[in-house]
Amino acid sequence: MEPISLVMVDVLVNGHREQHQVQARQSLADFLRDQLGLLGTHIGCEHGVCGACTVLIDGEPVRSCLSLAASVSGHEVVTIEGLKDLPWGQRLQKAFLEHHALQCGFCTPGILTTMTYFATRHPKATEADFRDALSGNLCRCTGYQSIVTAVVSAVSSEHNDA
């Protein structure tokens, strides 16, 4: 096979099958925003430091600015727009609302996708574990305390219900 500059991408995004031709160099973040119009995925630093662009690929948190759109062909992507369809996504969104866990909202999509993965995978994790998992997402408004409060309250109310 010869290397190609235009790649056909066939991917499941938030449950919808998307087929698009993309430039080989296009990042997943730009693909989601520019081709699919999913503007909830925010691009901050564009080199993997800030965490704002984090999405779920096959259920795992991934920096969409450090992934090629071409590479996700055949995989499943969930963005902030699709998080409401995941049990922990919905619970965490509600908790964020109740505990004022966002101000400007720029970092929120990346934080919610990361926390949704972590709470789904490790529902019995401690506050220290959640703080550690949160360490890859920068927020310049909240000081993190209300984010941690929201996550911990969602996790502990789930335990009380169970």
Next chain:
Amino acid sequence: MKFPPIRYLRPSALPQALDDLKQHDGSIKVLAGGQSLFPLMAMRLTEPEIILDINALDELKEIRDMGDCLAIGALIRHQQLIEDVTIQQQTPVLSLVARHIGHLAIRCRGTIGGSLVHSDPSAELPLAICALDGELIVQSADETKVVPAEEFFLSYLTSAVAANEMLTTIRVPKMANQTKIAFDEVASRAGDFALVSVLAIVTFRDDGAIQRARLAIGGVSDVPFRARDAELLMNDAALTPELVTRVARTVSEAIEPVGDLHASADFRRHLARVLTGRVLNKVIAGAKGDLSWNPSVW
């Protein structure tokens, strides 16, 4: 910044990938997890013409038990090193150090092969493979080489893997009985690259004396530093607080760190001494190494 223009290849079998590397020798770059490559591309520090995406190569995603060692596929991701039960049990050093790599989303994507080929002297996995005397299987279309760890890391960001070659498998010896491990590092912020890191792997005899000690220091030279003089001091000795002090001093005298924006040479030397003492005291105090953060216990 956006990535520079590239052309893209995604082979579905290893022989095909190796042929692609041969055919486009020099203008092609292997994409594993991309967590080091893409930042470099975004900052235009590297501009490969062709990206060879190896993520469809299932033969590089296996962890195989070879008796005395594990053969770990180059595409095994850092988070798998932390969570995989075989790795936790047989080569727990990898689980221990992988916990310190970047952040969760980076660890979900970054790979052991990618980190080793990237050869950052302050990175955790090159340090661990050096300390463990691992073996690296490097393949091209024409030959397969087994490269010992001490010949694999050549200099800053430079490994022994040539442009037409690919690191496919990492052979890591299983941990011997009666072995204790400890790792610690100092970084400006959690998840940042370490200024200095120290890994100790100490195997004890039945009488309590040290049978074999391995000590590796990261961030103090252009490749991970094996503190061989300090290891010799420890072999056959009892691991007393006095010995720890001597070993830490020996380490700080053996290294020749270079100062940079992040830390002066003196500060790195100081950190190497303090961290060596700290990890050896953990070995004295601790069990198998601090795996308390490990998801398997949740």
